[in-house]
Amino acid sequence: MFTWYKQSTPVERNTFWGCFAGWGLDALDVQMFTLAIPAIIAAYGIDHTQAGAISSVTLISSALGGWIAGALSDRFGRVRTLQMTILWFAGFTFLCAFAQNFPQLLLLKALQGFGFGGEWAAGAVLMAETIRTEHRGKAMGAVQSAWAVGWGAAVLVYAAAFSWLPADTAWRAMFAVGLLPAGLVLFVRRNLKEPVRVAPVGVSAGPKVSALAQILQxxxxxxxxxxxxxxxxxxxxxxxxxxxxxxxxxxxxxxxxxxxxxxxxxxxxxxxxxxxxxxxxxxxxxxxxxxxxxxxxxxxxxxxxxxxxxxxxxxxxxxxxxxxxxxxxxxxxxxxxxxxxxxxxxxxxxxxxxxxxxxxxxxxxxxxxxxxxxxxxxxxxxxxxxxxxxxxxxxxxxxxxxxxxxxxxxxxxxxxxxxxxxxxxxxxxxxxxxxxxx
Known part of the structure; x- marks a missing residue:
């Protein structure tokens, strides 16, 4: 099953691990919230409906973010878009640790969702265009397994935070850990290469389409x-x-x-x-x-x-x-x-x-x-x-x-x-x- 990895080039391996780490850290941030819900409910005095609204808003914003980021990757490149989305969701996850009330947390989670959904879209296209044809399914399926790794890491962070800190501080410390993916951008910038994308031979590139036209194409x-x-x-x-x-x-x-x-x-x-x-x-x-x-x-x-x-x-x-x-x-x-x-x-x-x-x-x-x-x-x-x-x-x-x-x-x-x-x-x-x- 892993023979494909041994046959991969350095560029393919770097792309695999860059996207694997990004998706795993996405899972870490998302699953930390689901584990911290009881503490957040107690901290803000909200009910289950309001807590569920945070998840719903994050899901919707992540979906919109994925569509928009996909279009941006066509316009500005796969690697650059991947960098931007990682910085985006890491930064807003970190800011969630300092939310003082329910409306602030709702807004910050919605903004975090844009980066979360966008990271998958940009990373998936980068993987598909980098990995050779005969190994594309194996490599991209294996990258998806990073979600389980991030999920398991979230459980460990949750156990450590709530074992060593008071509940009201523990959930904030968990979100603060979400800044870690920002360091991944350094790896992404240094080790990932943008797939070659040039105008077709004999065809004029023509004027660049508008951002809206790019999204609706x-x-x-x-x-x-x-x-x-x-x-x-x-x-x-x-x-x-x-x-x-x-x-x-x-x-x-x-x-x-x-x-x-x-x-x-x-x-x-x-x-x-x-x-x-x-x-x-x-x-x-x-x-x-x-x-x-x-x-x-x-x-x-x-x-x-x-x-x-x-x-x-x-x-x-x-x-x-x-x-x-x-x-x-x-x-x-x-x-x-x-x-x-x-x-x-x-x-x-x-x-x-x-x-x-x-x-x-x-x-x-x-x-x-x-x-x-x-x-x-x-x-x-x-x-x-x-x-x-x-x-x-x-x-x-x-x-x-x-x-x-x-x-x-x-x-x-x-x-x-x-x-x-x-x-x-x-x-x-x-x-x-x-x-x-x-």
Whole structure:
């Protein structure tokens, strides 16, 4: 599985570790907040609705930030945008430590979200254009596993802070640690190289499009079908995840009267399962292709979540079944980066990746709400199962409507057809590929 790393060039390895560190530190910042919620509620005297609003605002701003940062990476370059987003989310995470009231924290978390979402978009495109074709799926799937590493680090920081400091100081100290990613910019600046992106041979570069036109170019006729189906795929992938993870703790506590989700053992199982899911998906992406891999993981997610909500499970059985649930849920996000990058031409690749992935994050907010609404006329478990099955079913249908992109070479702009050429439409619709290489 790791043979690809030994075969990588120094540039490929530096890019891998730069993006791995950035994504892992993103996870550290995000997961620290979820762990600190009880202390924040006590510090500001807010209720659970207000605490949930912080998460919702951060999710929405991160989605918008991902779309905008993707467009900026097309306009100013992948590495420069990656640097800016890392500095942005690190700085605002640090400032959260000094928030004096709820409105201040809400605003700072919203601003932090822009950088968090943007870092993934810029890093994903940089990885896709740097790693060689035959190893792209393995490398990008492995980078996604950095989320589990950052999640585990957040748990350790949380344990240390709340063991040594008073609760009201501990959560602030956790956010202060968020400044660490700023040091990553030094690494990014010194070791990462911008992929070559020049005007096509024989074609005038022409005037630079406006910033708004850059953001909206994914709705051009030549890629509109790809954008709509990609957004549908992102919606299904994220919707299933949030439908499960938002309501599963309530379901197990209220309907099954189980306490397993409150144990450190379950948290460890979920984190390890997430890492394993990303690595398994990374291996299969270049082995069986993008479409089959996503469809396989989506189907397994449906089967696993239905078992969760329909079978009479004990605490130990729930702990054991938590591993495949976390593993399959992680495999789909780990697949989206390679696929979305391979669907778009170089001149709008960052914008397309940022839009498809992050549209799904915004649209997915409706799935947890739908579960709550459906639970008024049926059991909560049935509502979760139906909602998640519909979401993952949507992902399966969407990915089957897209072409298989395994083996596609992401050529620089100098080797791609011009923006107005008819072959662009053909490339976006059919993605004429080079033969896959294993």
């Amino acid at each position: 994914v709705f051009q006729p030549r890629v509109l079908r790809t954008t709509l189906i990609g957004a549908l795929l992102g919606t299904g992938a994220h919707g299933g995840y949030y439908a499960i993870m938002t309501w599963l703790p309530t379901f197990l506590a209220k309907e099954r009267h189980l306490s397993v989700l409150n144990t450190g053992g379950y948290l460890a199982v979920v984190i390890v399962a997430f890492w394993c899911g990303c690595m398994l998906s990374a291996y299969l992406l270049d082995r069986i292709g993008r479409r089959r891999n996503i469809a396989l993981f989506a189907f397994c997610c449906i089967v696993t979540v239905l078992a969760y909500v329909m079978l009479p499970l004990t605490n130990m059985q729930m702990l054991v079944l938590g591993f495949p649930l976390g593993l399959f849920a992680a495999g789909i996000p780990a697949s989206l980066g390679p696929l979305f990058n391979e669907l778009y031409p170089a001149d709008m690749r960052g914008t397309g990746v940022g839009f498809c992935y992050n549209f799904g994050r915004i649209a997915s907010a409706g799935f947890p709400v739908l579960v709550g609404y459906m639970s008024h006329s049926m059991s909560l478990g049935a509502a979760i199962g139906i909602d998640a099955a519909v979401a993952y079913g949507l992902a399966m249908i969407a990915v089957l409507l897209l072409p298989e992109t395994r083996g596609k070479r992401l050529r620089g702009a100098a080797q791609e057809p011009s923006a107005g050429a008819s072959s662009d439409s053909a490339d976006a619709a059919r993605l004429t590929l080079n033969p896959p290489r294993s």
